[in-house]
Amino acid sequence: MKWALPAAMIEAGDLPEFARVADECGYDAIALPDSVFYPETVSADYPYSPDGKRMWAPETPMPDPFIAMTAMAAVTQRVRFYTNVLKLPLRDPLLTAKQIATMAVMSENRVAVGVGLSWIPEEFEFTGTEMRTRGVRTDEAVAIIKAVCAGKGPQWVEFHGKHYEFDRLMISPAPDRPVPIYGGGHSEAALRRAARLGDGWISVNTDVAQLTSAIGRLAELRSEFCRADVPFEIDVSPTDVSDIGGYRRLADIGVTRVRVAPWRMYGADPFDSQARLDAIRRFADDVIGVQ
Structure with missing residues (x-):
């Protein structure tokens, strides 16, 4: 089993040390969220809470994931970085491919990209992009990134x-290994996208029952697209597993990497940077070192 740390809602200045400790303690990767801005008025419900409201204040820090990944890669040697998830249809795909290619080269191939669609109408309105076509445009953008970062x-x-649409062009630098692309989300469309286009799948925070169902459907879809034998990362964040036995059961259903937030598991103050680092080290000793 591989282990990833979510770097959501952490002050930008704390991220380099966060990454150094993760690197030293044997974590496989760090997952970076993407939130371009916080609209004062949102005309759609948040899909991942019972009441449709987001669980964080507008001033909660959400550093740009690509800049944060680059800064953390510069102070580490081994740990990988990926977006969880990049709101790809808000962005120009060629400019995004340029950024990803440069990050991949400068980090010595330690970056991957998890992609999603965004559920906020105002994000599309304020960035001058179209929400109605977000799915098709995401598919095309993934194809462009994979071509540039092949x-x-x-x-x-x-x-x-x-x-x-564009004619022949070259982006340099570009990596000497393919950049993995992971699909995020639990909808049928999201699962089909991950199975068809991606190198893996990223779950939302949910329970084992939901994860088992999604992983089973992914297996069906990967067979349908004749990709069952292609290496495929299954990255999950279980809300009802916190012990070695539970993690081993996740491996049995096909999970390859688990996102864990040790500071929450051990009751540490999530806004206390030292307490957060202590919890990261403790989980490494308690679980990673004995799995």
Whole structure:
């Protein structure tokens, strides 16, 4: 089993030390959230809470994930970084591919990209993008990123889709290994996207029953798309598992990496940076070192 730490709602200045400790303690990766801005008025319910409200204040820190990943990669040697998840349809895919390619090269291939769609109408309105076409545009954007970051270094690429189109061009630098792309989300469309286009799947925070159902459906879809034998990361955040036995049962159903927040598990103050680091070290001793 591999282990990842979520770096959500952490002050930007605390992230380099957070990454150094994760690197030293044997964690596989750090997951970075994406929140472009907090609209004062949101016309849609948050899909992951019972009352449709978000659980954080508008001033909660959400550093840009690409900048944060780059800063953390600069002070570490081994740990990997990925977005959980990047709101890809809000962004220009070529500019995004350029950023990802540069990060991959400068980090020595320690970055991956988890992608999602965004549920906030105001994010699309204020960034001048279209919410109605977000699914199709995300599929096209993933194809563009995979072409640019195919792992063959700089090469000529072109793309002719419904929403994005360009003739032959070259982006340099570009990585010498493919950048993994993970699909996020539990809807049928999200699972199909991950199975068809991605190198893995990222869950939301949920219980084992929901994870088991989603993982089973992913297996069906990967067979349908003739991708059952392709390496595939299954990255989850279980809300009802906190011991070695539970983690081993997750491995039995196909989970390859678990996101854990040790500071919550041990009752530490999540806003106390030292308490957070102590909890990260304690989990490494209690679980990672004895799994």
